[in-house]
Amino acid sequence: MIVVGPTAVGKSAFGVSLAQEFSGEIISGDSQQVYRGLDIGTAKVNELEMDGVPHHLINVRELTETFSVYDFVKAANQAIEEILSRGKLPIIVGGTGLYIQALVEGYHLGGEKNHAQMLDLRRELSELSDEALRAQLKQPLAEFNRRRAIRALELETFGAGENVGSPYDFCLIGLSAPREELYQRINQRVELMLAAGLLDEAKLLYENYRSVQAAKAIGYKEFFPYFAGEMSLDEAVEQLKKDSRHYAKRQLTWFRNRMQVNFFEINSPNFPKNAIICAKEFLK
8 A cells, every 4th residue: 555645744644543553563664753862854754653562764874874775665565574574454644746756657667768668658558458468478477467568578678677556455545635625734733843843953964964865855955044144043944834735736746647546635524534444455
């Protein structure tokens, strides 16, 4: 299972609910929660919020280290294997669209041009019937599966070892909310982060790790002009809220336009019931 959606929509809490419903463990699909010491600005779940559900790919990198799409896919696949070996359900929860798409659909490492070509091929293959896909395979699959057949044809075209992804089938559940409600949740989250000590985390990055990958994340870089005396704290806070709202919009656009996601509005009277039903149907 994968839970996606914009920032502040409630993915983490819903992910925990799913894990408790289906005896699962959670894998973070967030590009910033991997870093130790960045807890508040990344909205990292704490022990209380985890509610006894094991979480993976959180606090696995130092601030000075990088974490790429390739790193995520490899680490996520390893976590999936380990969780399945315990008889549990892997549940990826996060809003980093590129990471999620790379895990689900594969990511070509030969550059942006080749990646675009691979996506074009994937779109063409997805329109073929099962019979047509079978006919194109040089090596028949032991057990036919459309997604695996498409992946096999991609590898035949672009070469083994260049495309990373996951061999599993996924069900993507997306959470959404009306724009004004989502923006209100974002603004409220920023205020709660500030009260919890967000400025201390941002200052740590500004004074010691200004050039690292983690320092470029929304939630921290907005305060650098404030620390440099170039803007007021109020202006920095408003910039953070604005950047977070724009990021939420980009996240929704990514998941709606690039991936097959089953979206559910969090303020619907049938939420989370219908989302749970969707998960049950997939797992069945």
